[in-house]
Amino acid sequence: MEPLVTFADLFPNGIWRYAAGGALIGLGTAAIYLGTAIPAGASTFFESTLSYVSDVPRFNRAKYVASRDWRVAFTLSIVAGAAIYAFAFGDFGWTTSVSWPRLFVGGVLVGVGTRIGKGCTSGHGICGVGSVAPTSLVNVATFLGVAIVTAQLMQAAGVSP
């Protein structure tokens, strides 16, 4: 009897690169945490970097100003780490075909949403879920569910890519 859904249907690109990539994401987070006790998320970078150029008190809170230098270093290292991957695997120069209005509008909403919601995919998703923090689990379930509905609606509306 044929199974209804096969493994290959669910994972057309296999799983090793996803699992290995996830392990490295976790490992990078773990190394920083074990050395510094800082749960490193990616999205606080926005406020902490805005504190260089904005006088708005909200961006100049002590926790943002104190962390802004290492957050810039962290972000540039992420860029560099991905570049090393890209050159090692001959992937450099790949560009997305997702249209620019989607990138921009999506980016604005992501910027607003992570700041209101106290974290992003790495802050809540990796560090928060890794901490088994109820707030993070709720946030991740919310954004995953909403993102799935949004993406499916866009697909149904024929927006591609």
Added chain:
Amino acid sequence: MPLIVVGGLVFGFGLGLSHMARPEVVLDFLQFEDFGLLFVLGVGSVVAGTAFAVGVHVLDRAPLTGRPYARRLKSFDRNVLTGGVIFGVGWGISGICPGAAYASVGVGNYPILLAIAGMFLGAYAQGLWRARTDDAAAATPTSD
């Protein structure tokens, strides 16, 4: 700082290898065409979670900062849901989140800079709006 750099390099390499830096792969996941991203989030949070558990239960203070180890806990309020919904719509539209966007720059995906500009704009607008509403709340006499 060197540890932050090494951690960032590994983190970014992982984002590249996992293809999270490609919005198309994220959208394929959200559209149920490739469930591989479950392994990224799953394995990533288990590995990080192991470090968090070891830090909290076995170790005392971080060698480099002297900070005590603690779980990443944030207070729960309605903003967590509101923010999650807005973030979810943005992620579903674009297939991009902050860390993956930085990594995407690293693979040479320059159109992503527009998404990052959008994120900064969104974070800036949210900060301004929040500052204004906080001021308004502070200016209102609450008790006497």
